[in-house]
Amino acid sequence: MMYYSRLRMASVIGVCLVGLALCLPNVIRQPVASLPWRQIHLGLDLRGGSYLLLQVDMNSVAADRLRGLQDETRQTLLKNSLGYRNLATTAHGVTFTPRTPEETRPDLKALRAMPMNVPGEFTVEQGGDGQITLTLSADAARQRAYDAVTQSIEIVRRRIDATGAIDPEITRQGEDRIIVELPGISDPERVKNLLGTTAKMTFHLVADSAIGSSVPPPGVDLLPMSDGQGTLPVFSHVDVDGADLTNASASIDQQSGEWAVNFTFDSAGAQEFGDVTRANVGKRFAIVLDNKVIEAPVIRTAITGGSGQITGGFSAQQATDMALLLRAGALPAPLNVIEQRSIGPSLGADSIRAGGYSLAAGFVLVIAFMALFYGRFGWYANIALLANLVLMTAILSLFEATLTLPGMAGMLLTLGMAVDANILINERIREEVARGRSALQAMQAGFERATATIVDSNATALLAHVMLFVFGTGPVRGFALTITIGIVTTLFTTLLLSRMLMVRWYARTRPSTLPV
Amino acid sequence: MMFDRPLLRFVPRGTKINFMRGRFIGLATSAVLSIASLILFFHPGLTLGLDFRGGIVVEARTQGPADFNTIRAALNAQHVNAAGVQSFGGPDDVLIRLDTPPDSEPDHEARTQAMVDSVRHAIATLPGAQVLRADAVGASVSRELFRNGMLALGISLLMILAYIWFRFEWEFAVSAVVTLVLDLTKAIGFLVVTHFEFDLVMVAAILTILGYSTNDKVVVYDRVRENLRKYRTMPLAELIDLSINETLSRTLGTSCTVFLAALPLALFGGASLSGFAWVMLFGIVVGTSSSIFIAAPLLLLMGEKRLRRDARPPART
Numbered sequence: 001m002m003y004y005s006r007l008r009m010a011s012v013i014g015v016c017l018v019g020l021a022l023c024l025p026n027v028i029r030q031p032v033a034s035l036p037w038r039q040i041h042l043g044l045d046l047r048g049g050s051y052l053l054l055q056v057d058m059n060s061v062a063a064d065r066l067r068g069l070q071d072e073t074r075q076t077l078l079k080n081s082l083g084y085r086n087l088a089t090t091a092h093g094v095t096f097t098p099r100t101p102e103e104t105r106p107d108l109k110a111l112r113a114m115p116m117n118v119p120g121e122f123t124v125e126q127g128g129d130g131q132i133t134l135t136l137s138a139d140a141a142r143q144r145a146y147d148a149v150t151q152s153i154e155i156v157r158r159r160i161d162a163t164g165a166i167d168p169e170i171t172r173q174g175e176d177r178i179i180v181e182l183p184g185i186s187d188p189e190r191v192k193n194l195l196g197t198t199a200k201m202t203f204h205l206v207a208d209s210a211i212g213s214s215v216p217p218p219g220v221d222l223l224p225m226s227d228g229q230g231t232l233p234v235f236s237h238v239d240v241d242g243a244d245l246t247n248a249s250a251s252i253d254q255q256s257g258e259w260a261v262n263f264t265f266d267s268a269g270a271q272e273f274g275d276v277t278r279a280n281v282g283k284r285f286a287i288v289l290d291n292k293v294i295e296a297p298v299i300r301t302a303i304t305g306g307s308g309q310i311t312g313g314f315s316a317q318q319a320t321d322m323a324l325l326l327r328a329g330a331l332p333a334p335l336n337v338i339e340q341r342s343i344g345p346s347l348g349a350d351s352i353r354a355g356g357y358s359l360a361a362g363f364v365l366v367i368a369f370m371a372l373f374y375g376r377f378g379w380y381a382n383i384a385l386l387a388n389l390v391l392m393t394a395i396l397s398l399f400e401a402t403l404t405l406p407g408m409a410g411m412l413l414t415l416g417m418a419v420d421a422n423i424l425i426n427e428r429i430r431e432e433v434a435r436g437r438s439a440l441q442a443m444q445a446g447f448e449r450a451t452a453t454i455v456d457s458n459a460t461a462l463l464a465h466v467m468l469f470v471f472g473t474g475p476v477r478g479f480a481l482t483i484t485i486g487i488v489t490t491l492f493t494t495l496l497l498s499r500m501l502m503v504r505w506y507a508r509t510r511p512s513t514l515p516v
Numbered sequence: 517m518m519f520d521r522p523l524l525r526f527v528p529r530g531t532k533i534n535f536m537r538g539r540f541i542g543l544a545t546s547a548v549l550s551i552a553s554l555i556l557f558f559h560p561g562l563t564l565g566l567d568f569r570g571g572i573v574v575e576a577r578t579q580g581p582a583d584f585n586t587i588r589a590a591l592n593a594q595h596v597n598a599a600g601v602q603s604f605g606g607p608d609d610v611l612i613r614l615d616t617p618p619d620s621e622p623d624h625e626a627r628t629q630a631m632v633d634s635v636r637h638a639i640a641t642l643p644g645a646q647v648l649r650a651d652a653v654g655a656s657v658s659r660e661l662f663r664n665g666m667l668a669l670g671i672s673l674l675m676i677l678a679y680i681w682f683r684f685e686w687e688f689a690v691s692a693v694v695t696l697v698l699d700l701t702k703a704i705g706f707l708v709v710t711h712f713e714f715d716l717v718m719v720a721a722i723l724t725i726l727g728y729s730t731n732d733k734v735v736v737y738d739r740v741r742e743n744l745r746k747y748r749t750m751p752l753a754e755l756i757d758l759s760i761n762e763t764l765s766r767t768l769g770t771s772c773t774v775f776l777a778a779l780p781l782a783l784f785g786g787a788s789l790s791g792f793a794w795v796m797l798f799g800i801v802v803g804t805s806s807s808i809f810i811a812a813p814l815l816l817l818m819g820e821k822r823l824r825r826d827a828r829p830p831a832r833t
Binding site for chain 1: 520521522523524525526529530575577625626629632633636646647648649650651652653654656657661664665667668671672675676679680683716717719720723724726727728730731732734735738739742762763765766769770772773774775776777778779780781783784785786788789792793796
């Protein structure tokens, strides 16, 4: 207890020096590019910016797959010249009745041969009443939902990168949520609009025969026009999918002088586009974005070059944003913004100032208190306190943690609590001195007895804050993180560093009485 | 050397205050305060913050002192139906509150977001005005945040209970957690009286108070346990009194440093942190006094028979 080997002393001092070195990135610039240079980031509440919480519309993911399955079923049956009645979707699958019972066997065979996204994605069975049911498996649905969120994150990232935002943070939260943090962007309206658009572009043939009928025949959807002027019936079958686009850009159309969006397909898309347009010259081809018809021009000749143009009376911003969206790709499902927090830069600066002053004032008060009430050992505690601040900053830098306003409060409270361990030790030494123990015995007893208490009291605080970190969100997590780190550094600085200072002082001076 | 010896002393050496004599007064006072807090909790109830209530809050700074009529007119021009326009902080600062559409409506999330944008547009029409902060929390999110906040509180209490149980005997754990619950109710009463908004940051403050208060109790209990081994025949009441007196200067010293650390934050921490810091200060005072006046008497009540089974019955004072 009262002996510190050279190695032990060197390691305690070494840890403090390493901590000091790790703090450097926060105050000076990187001298050599190859050095690991990690620093604390300021949270949005301190530097200004926006926080958006997005929810992936999982119902739409499921509904999309069901619609796709229904469409595939119809295409498969038609291709095999099999008849069907009452083709419909249910909550978990697709059902239909074969035209004649004799067709049941070939139906099952054809449907079971349909391509699946994942093995065992759906099962095909015949019910007692002759109905055939395709059921999507729950596992496949879960996998699809997970993939949808992963894919959404990728597309959100591409879209946000395209806006030129600096240091955006995009993370998954829970099962179906995405957190987007945009430092420096205090008005997130444009980003919200970009993320709120699914941008699923598809090309469908127009069902001219159904024009004017209010109830579309099977396999035809009545879609609204994007300008809000009426509706247009189009075949549900997707002839060409916008997912096959390789590029899109906004430009001014030479002939009309209007803003237009030019797009280019990859080779597979170009092939499909060429085939469809060749086979349907003279018919109308609808360009559909998010279930709204942008325009439906008449196909004059087969388009084999794999590129096209959309003109829909766009403004410059609309055309630019649409090109951006098409380039970044469609979201697998609509995203809803369910929480938004944005902080202007001036408020952030105010907060840093207020937080910084409070931190400094609190620090000075604690130091003064310890010096006045505990004398020499109080100063040792103060040295440990300073080391504590350095180590906390070092660990936060190492984690590249985000410092939030509550996080600053957490640091302050940690410093207030940190001296508790020193107070415990000092009080214990006082007691032992009062009992008539010698200086050495008193210090020994003080360290020994106080250690268990210090560990117990810190462990309970640690538990509470780990819970807060697990269940908290946003700035509160920052608070919990700083306190958790603070408890660990406190244990080090009080149990090792300040004790070492006291022990070294004793070894140097061999006092007969203690300054307590 | 001038800084060698302590200049001041917090608690005189070797106090012998008979705290256990006042145990029923302490418990009764605490019970009355906690019951009052519970009544306040149900009526008028906590002022829920945006996190837990849901809705929209926009803080804006205008050029020159804020003119509410102009602001209202600008909001009306954007078809925004503000639930409240009020000043906060300085004279230039206004706070605009909006209620979100109920989540029974289909596109309530989208409409909430559109409303925030409308408020921004309205403020943009005022010359020189800028948005300091704009927050919108949907109804489903606020319910979830509330649930998570309560979960964090509840699980923390359980973990503290489990830890103390593991390290001490069950009497200690139960008295500690009962005391913590009493502390918690008082903190809630404080929030109701002061109208500080109850949000996630407040949950953090309350959890910190609980952590701190537990810390305090552990120190006292630790000494009780030590003395139980040391003085095998001392009556429990006397022993607890001795333990409290022995740890008194530590208890007060630590409370003082934490109090001093949090005080500047309460005074200068700005709108977002001062509420948090005031709750902390209140919690420090409550936590410290409850260690002495509640947790220790509870231990005495519960442990009288068991902890001192072999000894002679404690003297009733």
